[in-house]
Amino acid sequence: MSKTYAGNFFEDFRVGQTLAHATPRTITEGDMALYVALTGSRFPLHCAAPAAQSVGFERQTVDDLLAFHVAFGKTVADVSFNAVANLGYADVRFLKTVYPGDTLHSESTVIGLKQNSSGANGNVYVRSDAFNQFGDRVLTWARWVMVHKRDAAAPAPEPVVPQLPAVVSVADLPVPMELDGGDYDTALTRSPYLWEDYAAGERIDHVNGMTVDESDHTLATKLYQNNARLHFEEHLMRTSRFGRRLMYGGHVISLVRALSFNGLANAVRIAAINGGLHCNPSFAGDTFYAWSEVLACWELPGRRDLGALRLRTLGVKNLETEKLAGAKVTVDGRETYHENVVLDLDYTVLMPRRGA
Amino acid sequence: MSKTYAGNFFEDFRVGQTLAHATPRTITEGDMALYVALTGSRFPLHCAAPAAQSVGFERQTVDDLLAFHVAFGKTVADVSFNAVANLGYADVRFLKTVYPGDTLHSESTVIGLKQNSSGANGNVYVRSDAFNQFGDRVLTWARWVMVHKRDAAAPAPEPVVPQLPAVVSVADLPVPMELDGGDYDTALTRSPYLWEDYAAGERIDHVNGMTVDESDHTLATKLYQNNARLHFEEHLMRTSRFGRRLMYGGHVISLVRALSFNGLANAVRIAAINGGLHCNPSFAGDTFYAWSEVLACWELPGRRDLGALRLRTLGVKNLETEKLAGAKVTVDGRETYHENVVLDLDYTVLMPRRGA
């Protein structure tokens, strides 16, 4: 029997099955420096120990998305090695602060299966969790991917499609106990805008853009130990319909979050990702821009120091966001994403409030 | 009002105005490893803890230019986001040793303003300072940039052009108290040449070259959280007169310093940059070479263990330095930089002296 691992195919999954993923990883200051170099991120709690300490953290905190990508990367070998497409995320919650020196490992449970009408593949729904070295759950998320069947003739399983929340409700939002927004000083970011200054319906064009080259996205994806072949094998991908390597969609999420600093500088922490969709593929050479809409402004129960903003951020490639009328266009009577829109992300951030 | 930040235009500056810059940054071993990977630097006090300790430092010290780029990067959003060109540096002094774990923040004061005759832009002169977490000033520098006006019809301010020293004098050179050149062992670099071995007028061709690709300069510049658009947005720059992304000039300074190890290996510390000029733009794919002239050899008051060398180092692209007759050529009766010369740097380094 082969000792190598070619990943699971659709018919290898069973609802209720648990997958424990390989290679725990200690996240260090080295990973954090690389994350800054790869994204240009400037959110203060991840850049400076004194900034993190000034609002109650022990020390510098690991960027929410760096922790997510490391935890997510571990699931790829077991869940999406044979994926046709990563279809979506839901109910992503950032439960606990990750500090440099913490070691993460991940586990997944299959929560749904549905063969597609073609019979060639099916959708696999998983709930994944990441834990630190103390056994605390630090991250949880659901995602669904379309996975090839090994054998198209294999029988279809009973379809199970899980109910996933469209949004992480205020009651379920993780708000770190350590974080005291009352001590937050806008001098950290030089942006004066706090939670009270945002209103539902407001749109923010994040101005700057970022071009990604092959080494950028492949270094990021290797850093996360995500080993999906389509990001790394030019030789293989030349014969694919894309003709080249595909960028890890999570790198686009990171870029868009980093760009959103200009306009949302005091969104110091991501609490949840309500949903995310990679609308179009991204490739080396693309320049990414971002554009946000405030979907809702929520007070947090029992907290006068922090509020939450539910945001929709679009990632757009190779087009100034002001030239984009909307995320979608109508083609042949059918509504579809504009070809330059690569990411449609619905997420919730925490932002300090103005003192009483 | 827009929450995003599109930087200051010429008419937004006032002489005497103070700008406190965003996002303090803790420099870590991760940043230092990246600095080596991005430049190939081999100066020993930044590479090895025991080397730094052998001459009196607590531990490994952060490369002078890494600290400078991080401190400088913070000023870009407020000073040079709308720059036409970075015109020059003067009176750059490396005042205090920066250690991994130190957190830097930066402030600038406008010290001069002069509208250009075209009326479309003007020169802004700033003095910038970087401080560590103890409030110690670790770096200071002056620079001037040409900045676009938002409105060409806006009235010109009273011109103020500051007097800046052509050279940081010996009396003003920062010499670290911790550094004891008497304990320096040339086994660290395997170069036997110490301060006494150099003479004014001597020329040194640094032999090696270094090609820079897009990911190299953009990773470096993102690491420094310098967000000037022209380094990062291929989509934007395709329609510029360059047709492509421009390399951050500071990366060229770092490369040239790293290349100068071959010939100046025991120049263990930069004390000052007297002046610097980016003579021609640099782009991905360029191969950089370096060539130095010793301008002066200075004794340091009260120090028998260390001397200073004032150097002029040229950065040259895509041309062997031996093929370069001089930095300048005469074109149509006008003296101008040779098109392959990208950097003309006048700076002062510290070098151990031979024991008595």
Added chain:
Amino acid sequence: MSKTYAGNFFEDFRVGQTLAHATPRTITEGDMALYVALTGSRFPLHCAAPAAQSVGFERQTVDDLLAFHVAFGKTVADVSFNAVANLGYADVRFLKTVYPGDTLHSESTVIGLKQNSSGANGNVYVRSDAFNQFGDRVLTWARWVMVHKRDAAAPAPEPVVPQLPAVVSVADLPVPMELDGGDYDTALTRSPYLWEDYAAGERIDHVNGMTVDESDHTLATKLYQNNARLHFEEHLMRTSRFGRRLMYGGHVISLVRALSFNGLANAVRIAAINGGLHCNPSFAGDTFYAWSEVLACWELPGRRDLGALRLRTLGVKNLETEKLAGAKVTVDGRETYHENVVLDLDYTVLMPRRGA
């Protein structure tokens, strides 16, 4: 006399001569994070502090090949700056565990010299050793390189060709005292295969491939402070027979080892490299695949917890390994390496054994 260093030529070497190499280097968590980003390596003892501690190490250990490349990089300026080709390695032994924070320096002794019949160059054989900050020898290796003569008319030295072992014998294999394979948990890698599961003659195709871009191999090689010009100077290499920069062969060794995780996940440590040959040059844009053969399965004297596997791993570029009939082909009656085979590596790894 020139203060710059253009390396040694063939006639500069003498048998018995000792070369102490420049710039000691502290290996940090920053270097380790970069190593993961550059190779995608997932071997657990280098990725996670608790994983290393679970088998007896103080903390996370530095990847064997990262330590090797750093130690090797130091020798380049003195040994192979003027090399025509790196001909081979032998008797590479990984003697002691390297931890983050350890500082390495290297020394070499010339153990053989043989001028080639052309008279234009000759083979130089060196034994190199790397030491940590306590003076412990952590690595030792022999290699031979073909080096240009400065002056073709210089007289040939008496030929001395050292006897080098074809394989590091079991008795000479370094087995770390700290490492207790009895405590090893395959949950770390999710691969159930331990030493007993492998058999001599077994072949393993490592499935995944990895494309390398210019920034990847040059960042890696700069990280190792290896300053061989042919890896870095596009301007110089355009006029070479390759027409472009050549990839550092050691980077290919690292990639191939990282790829071998899929099939050899529990090969937790490299004990020795018996021999290595860079069969064909590698360039940016190449996609690397790997294919291993188990040459021997050795018990280790006095150890019931660990065994050794002697492996032959081929690095193959731009060709699926299943399309490769063998490493060699016959061209005009002469056996030679297949043009897509870039590395032929014979090495010995340690792997935990099943409990009694």
